[in-house]
Amino acid sequence: MPLLRRMKRIAPYVVLLLGTAWLYTVANNIRFISIPDQIGPDVWPKIVLTLLMVACVFAMIRKLFLKEDAGTDGHHQILAPGEAVDGDDAPSLHGEDHPSIVLAVLVATVIYLLVLEKGGFFLCTLFYTSVLMWCGGVRRLWLIGCLSLGITLFFTYTFMKIVFVALPTGIEPFSQVSLGVMRLLGIH
DSSP, X not given: OOHHHHHHHHHHHHHHHHHHHHHHHHHHTOOOOOOTTSOOTTHHHHHXXXXXXXXXXXXXXXXXXXXXXXXXXXXXXXXXXXXOOOGGGSOOOOGGGOHHHHHXXXXXXXXXXXXHHHHOHHHHHHHHHXXXXXXXXOOOHHHHHHXXXXXXXXXXXXXXXXXXXXXXXXXXXHHHHHHHHHHHTTOO
């Protein structure tokens, strides 16, 4: 592949990497009074920016050194086990091919944001992640249940116990579920 074409393929990642590196230097200059045994307000932006920089480097390496299949126009398809690709009948996961899925995710997101205060973070996120997985094509209910519960518990614990973000507990009776989960996770 010609050098110019490779450079065009990685150009967006280079721009994003440079912007992220600049933001990292800005985060490095955040002034605050250090409190013993507590992380400062500069840590979380640096973590996110570092992860973004790693993702950019990974994407650039992938675009530069991995050969894409000419038949997929640079896109990769995900097939169910045993599912075959038959020309035009091949499944596609591109958003433009499934506007109803995009609309369903958009509606689910708006509903999630509207009911979050009343339903509480735990219950709303549990149902929201389940809907997103269903829209994404996961049809095994046990898998949706386990992943939704795990994701929701992870984010509840991370936000409330590690990052110290107060999440909405909801109104009665939903708040009882939120408070019970918080007790279970050791969040006071």
